[in-house]
Amino acid sequence: MVELPVARPSVGAAGKTGNWRLFKPSIDYRKCIKCLLCWMYCPDGVISLSGKGLPVIDYEYCKGCGICAEECPVKAIEMVKEVEG
Numbered sequence: 001m002v003e004l005p006v007a008r009p010s011v012g013a014a015g016k017t018g019n020w021r022l023f024k025p026s027i028d029y030r031k032c033i034k035c036l037l038c039w040m041y042c043p044d045g046v047i048s049l050s051g052k053g054l055p056v057i058d059y060e061y062c063k064g065c066g067i068c069a070e071e072c073p074v075k076a077i078e079m080v081k082e083v084e085g
């Protein structure tokens with residue numbers, strides 16, 4: 001029997017990333033005011049909250065879209081180039 005490709009839900013809608021992402025978000029926790037906008041806006045739901053209420057990004061699934069950086073009101077998130085390797 002032929003298996004048809006089926007979309008399977010995963011943590012990130014795009015599945016695991018890391019190989020093809022060009023930029024990744026980097027959070028400066030000294031600037032973060034814990035507003036949680038990045039957590040709310042991340043389209044893939046890959047930002048969770050630490051026990052201290054700080055956002056933590058799961059880089060296994062982050063696709064590097066940059067929406068979190070766009071929405072952060074204090075510019076605590078910077079998109080940095082992925083290091084090849």
Ligand code: SF4
Nearest residue numbers: 042062063065066068
């Ligand atoms: S770049 Fe930001 S908004 Fe986009 S997937 Fe990664 S954590 Fe989510």
Ligand code: SF4
Nearest residue numbers: 032033035036038072
């Ligand atoms: S949007 Fe910016 S200030 Fe707000 S929780 Fe995220 S990193 Fe912190």
